[in-house]
Amino acid sequence: MRIILTVLTISLGLWAHELRAEPKNWVSEFPKTDFTRTNVDDWSEILSGGPGRDGIPALTDPKFVNVGDETRLGAREPVLTLELKGAAPRAYPLRYLTWHEIVNDRVGGVPVAVTFCPLCNSGLVFDRRVAGQTLTFGVTGKLRNSDMVMYDHQTESWWQQAIGEGIVGLHTGSQLEQLPAWMESWAEFAKRNPDGLVMDQPAASRPYGQNPYAGYDSRSRPYPFFSGENPPHGVPALARVVRVGERAWPVARLSKAGRIDEAGLTISWTSGQASALDTARIAKGRDVGTIRVRDSQGRDVPHDVLFAFAFHAFWPDGTWMLGN
Known part of the structure; x- marks a missing residue:
């Protein structure tokens, strides 16, 4: 219950301006971190989200069930899909990732980190x-x-x-390799992969299936943890965009076109996936559609579908593919 209340408090944005921190306040939590190594220019950019270290507990070596044995998920519920050569396709439901944010797994011999940041809608593997x-x-x-x-x-x-x-410590400046993965509805994954696997419900006391950030992706601004600029070109701060490298395509443009062929990529949009950040029950979220990104040879391309404010914050000189 304590974790649930903490997350709900975060979603109201009540603490942000009181929780600014700096390295001297973090040493007791992270005694092994070398805070002298960093590429963060201004420590005030880093805020406490409320829970301390591991207050949101990442998972390691999760259990899986066969697609045909899964009964908890709604047809439109979003999952983060990973299909690696030589391994059964795996679906990681956002109903679990919302409460754990990181899953350390091994797929086809490849050690992977499946990650989801609800405040940015960023799902990366x-x-x-x-x-x-x-x-x-x-x-x-x-x-x-x-x-x-x-x-x-x-x-x-x-x-x-x-x-x-890496932004602080020994691995400052190191880059993790992003693997091709995408968000889609449970029904889409199950239809394409009847012999696939889906992550089983973790053995933790969480209200899985509930969205603690109800109404978040309809806000005009992010919670007060973010104090940066609005995106340019009149793009709403919490509009979803598809990021490939340093380019961003507004999902609103894609949903109208259905398919866009640009910059050597084919980006498609199909309806049927619920937003994980809309209604209190994830399965009932409004339709935000499924995005697939492929290259000229039809191969899946690493990408992200995140909020526009986050793209602008991390890629301030990025290119906006507005189609004008």
């Missing part, structure tokens, strides 16, 4: 191998531009989830 070492990740409880700051257990370096980059 990374290879956990860095400089010959396999890392496992946890949640620091800190935010930068409203995006989750992760840490690795091996060196306690801090990592920015949205960009997959």
Whole structure:
């Protein structure tokens, strides 16, 4: 119950301006972190999100069930899909990722970190191998531009989830390899992968299936954890955009076109996926559609579908693909 109340307090945005921190306040939580190494220019960019280290508990080596045995998920519920060669396709439901944010898994021999930051709608999968070492990740409880700051257990370096980059500690400047993955509805995944696997419900006391950030993606501004600029070109701060590299396509444009062929990519939109950040019950969220990004040879391309304010914060000089 304590965790639930904490998350709900965060969603009201009541604490942000009181929880600014700096390294001297973090040493007791992260005694192994080398705070002298960083590419963060201004420590005031990093805020406490409320829960401390591991207050949002990451998962490691989760259990899976066969697609045909899954009965909890609604047809439109969003899942984060990972299809690696030589391994059964896996679906990671956002009803679980919302409460844990990181899943350390191994798929087809590849150690992966499946991550979701609800405040940015950023769902990314990374290879956990860095400089010959396999890392496992946890949640620091800190935010930068409203995006989750992760840490690795091996060196306690801090990592920015949205960009997959080390920002504090030994691995400052190191880059995690992003793997092709995408959000889609449970029905889409199950139809395409009848022999696939879906992550089983974790053995934790959480109200899985509920959205503690109800109404968030209809706000005009993010919660007060973010104090940066609004996106340019009149793009709403919490509009979803598809990011590939340093380019962003507004999902509103894609939903009208259905398909866009630009910059050597084919980006498609189909209806049927519920927003995880709309109604109190994730399964009943409004339709935000499913995005797929492929190259000229039809291969899936690493990308992200995140809020416009986050793209502008981390890629201030990025290119907006507005189609004008």
